[in-house]
Amino acid sequence: MESIEKRISLLMSTVFEIPESEISVNSSIDTIDSWDSIRHLNLILALEEEFGIVIPDEEVGNLVNFKLIELIITENVK
Template sequence: MSKNVEQTIKEVMAVVLNIDADRINDDTSMDNTPGWDSANHINLVLGLEDEFAISFEVAEFEMMRSYFDIVGLVGAKL
């Protein structure tokens, strides 16, 4: 996947989760990111859909538990 796509994902995550994009890596997940609650999870998914002009199924929402997961799912849609 292109570095630009990965950087854009980080930027969306940074805005929604109110964290520094430089701190986001493959280990960043719902379990270790305080601002990543259920409400912000929905905002994150919607932000990614808007940014990349893609849509996710409900089952995919549930699979997006980390930056690593999100990169894989977004990559599969592009």
Template sequence: MDEQQLSDVMATVLRVPAEEIGPGSSMDTVPGWDSLRHLTLVLALEEEFGIQIPDEEAGSITSYPLIKLVLSELVEARA
């Protein structure tokens, strides 16, 4: 999975510079990352990575490491 792409999508949706996105980024540390923006983030990630994030995970991937984990699995499963 392309981590640069992940950072870029997160930065665009959450409206912060890409270099500020990293393993420490989470709903608690990024000011613009609220529950509304989270929906947009999930949709944008699904579109950019060509995957469908299951219902159970869509609401709970609220940090960079969690998103990376779930995305990697889904991207691998697709390949």
């Protein structure tokens, strides 16, 4: 199983329809043009399915950049 970081990277690349090479630890809602509210919803659904977790309500709005996503996913996977 690949690392969490790699899985997130791949997933974001798929949902936002950009090449994986354009995703980095500094990627955020500011740097990815196609990251709109509909894709944000799709992102959350995809993350929950991929990792088999439920992201708490209050965290849903915090998933705005790669580092925070990695952190929150890691917290919830435990």
